[in-house]
Amino acid sequence: MYTRALNEWKEFVRIPSVSSGSAHRSHLFDCADWLVKHLQKMGMQRVVQLTTGVAPPVVYAEELIDTAKPTLLIYGHYDVQPPDPLNEWETPPFAPTVRGDYLYGRGVSDDKGQLFLHLKAVESLMAEHRLPINIKCLFEGEEEIGSQHLSNVLGTHQALFKADCAVVSDMRMLDLHQPALTYGLRGNIHAELLVTRHGTDLHSGVYGGIASNPIHGLAHIIAKLHTSKGQIALPSFYDDVFKISAAERTYMRKNGPSNAQLRQEIQMADGIGEECYTAYERLTIRPSLTVTGISGGYEGEGSKGVIPRQARAKLNFRLVPHQDSNQVAQSLSRYVAQQCPSGLRVEVSVTAQSNAYQVNPDERVFQAASSACQSVFGRKPVLLRSGGSIPIVSTLAGQLRLPVVMMGFASPFDNLHAPNERFYIPNFFRGVETSKQFIRNLEFMHHAYH
């Protein structure tokens, strides 16, 4: 099974299903088709693409063995982040390559590999005629751009997605050999700032010294987004931030990634951020604001003597429990308008948003996952908060009212969203085993959910 699974996994990764931008639109559809074929080949009873118009299709599959048994919904996403900067990849992002114990390629970890290991678990149980519960699969192609259409699909097909619990594998372990279950995610706002000056581009010699410059204005606004103490400068921004308990902070300090590990992950001797918080806390129970892209004026080779007409930046907030993404977005618009130098205009557009989410680790399904991890890895999983955002988790929990297990198999050094994304191949197969064991454990969880 090892070689075949590895080859299939590579096939899956080879499809450049980048969801951001429109260049790879058709590849998203190709990727959905590939998944459908694969699910059919596995012999699943029902495999469909749920129509969502121009959006990449939601792929649904089910294997129902007994309506009296529990049902697990497996969620994953087949879209991936843009691979740029391309020149920093050692091997091309969509030519998956094994080097040492790792498979390299865009999406090998996030989330094609982690989605695929569940399929290999289900396939294996089906082949052994030992699938003990009902399985439903929900695979989408818009996770990296905010899952805009998924909520509608869930609403339309509510009966289809009826289940007892869900599992999402789109996160990391603590290290290569220490399994982890994630119980908290940050929320998310992706927004764009556009600063403009009335009129056209101007000659920087002829008009340099009198004409307002949108790049200067944008830089000024960005410089004002944080205080000198590293806090986000929006008024009242921290008012709703949830204060976690001393007990949880103690657990986090003892079991979570250390400052040293996180500094190693970011390859920096000193990090930035708020005083009085560990690096792990800054990443999980404290919000952040990152400018993820900036552009304006002449960006080509050489120079051009120009005062440009506009400049733009992309912002990404990460929010924590009790912060409301709508309120933050409104506050951002007001604040940047106040900071915008005279003679210039700033517009804010929000392209995606979600609130933070946390689950209760006392749920029985969580125990089933924990026990599965322990039996495969030989170690009890640590409970982790994640700095990332997975809007689908709150959607599944909120809209379908499912307890969601977040069980990740990526490692902290897998370069998620960065060049040379990779996955530790032994953990792919331990992931398959853990998924199988989790499914087995769920058979006896039945009464908890009916």
Next chain:
Amino acid sequence: MYTRALNEWKEFVRIPSVSSGSAHRSHLFDCADWLVKHLQKMGMQRVVQLTTGVAPPVVYAEELIDTAKPTLLIYGHYDVQPPDPLNEWETPPFAPTVRGDYLYGRGVSDDKGQLFLHLKAVESLMAEHRLPINIKCLFEGEEEIGSQHLSNVLGTHQALFKADCAVVSDMRMLDLHQPALTYGLRGNIHAELLVTRHGTDLHSGVYGGIASNPIHGLAHIIAKLHTSKGQIALPSFYDDVFKISAAERTYMRKNGPSNAQLRQEIQMADGIGEECYTAYERLTIRPSLTVTGISGGYEGEGSKGVIPRQARAKLNFRLVPHQDSNQVAQSLSRYVAQQCPSGLRVEVSVTAQSNAYQVNPDERVFQAASSACQSVFGRKPVLLRSGGSIPIVSTLAGQLRLPVVMMGFASPFDNLHAPNERFYIPNFFRGVETSKQFIRNLEFMHHAYH
């Protein structure tokens, strides 16, 4: 002659001889070839491309009628600025188009049109067998990127360029009907800032809040380049700035463009800049600093959750008399290093530089130009300082020890360096006539220069 000249001018503009970047490299050579053919067709005695290796060739031509007569060196450049942003052109930049009294296209004014009108003047005098002086032409293809190789060419061929005076037409009139002679230019530094973080791109969810962000660092540095009063914040930056006389300031206020006109040119109700100076003064006797381009992180459609590894900006200083471009470049490097947030590194590279330049309007060749303008336009030309930089002018004056007449025929609303660059066609032909009259006037200037 009108129709033929217009068609030839269009042909010249149609060649996309953009010197910045490498995409149009071969078009620069095409354009030099076109010029050579044109000069040969005019019947000039000697037309050569002076070899400069990979650099766009310097085109030289001469028509020597009598070594006892004065010699005029006509300078122009056949390279043009990049045409982007392309989508803002009403007609394509390299498909020259007449609309109303204007010809539109990249380079119609800067500097193909203004170069070409001198050729039409020389051609006309030659056809009439009335060329009264010797003519030499010096046309280069690197003006828009700092004329890096020209100084070497002038050094190697010093005898070839021996002349009594030079004329440069790469500037503007005061308005469509008010001729002008330019006697002052600002200097220039084009530099690039590169801010980097050690390591690779990072996930903005997983690491947002602890990893330094080069875009934030770059924005911080840019925000610190100016004081809150609109002055350039580099230490000692204004120490060497030349104080012009009260008499000149009075002349400038009376004869130069008004605040109202300059505001109209930049399409802004309020400009920016230093208090206590008129807009015209801010543009000419005061230095400026413009960020002409910025880029970093994800700049494509949609969003990407990334903390990028690097960000860069292009800067353009304009310097005034007595400021030394080397000193300013060094001061910039020190200053941005001090402003760079910890965890990040900033590098400065200077891509072009020149000092400011001013000529003495009492030179007799200036009087010849003034009188030519007056006879064609019916008005005495105003004397203008320009905010732009033409490094060649100081090179000609310094290296060849020539008095340089800067006689411009573009208008303030011709969108130089911007989309929809244009030239008022009647002034092209008035320019031809002015050039002819200037050449005639020079016959009697002889004794002043021998």
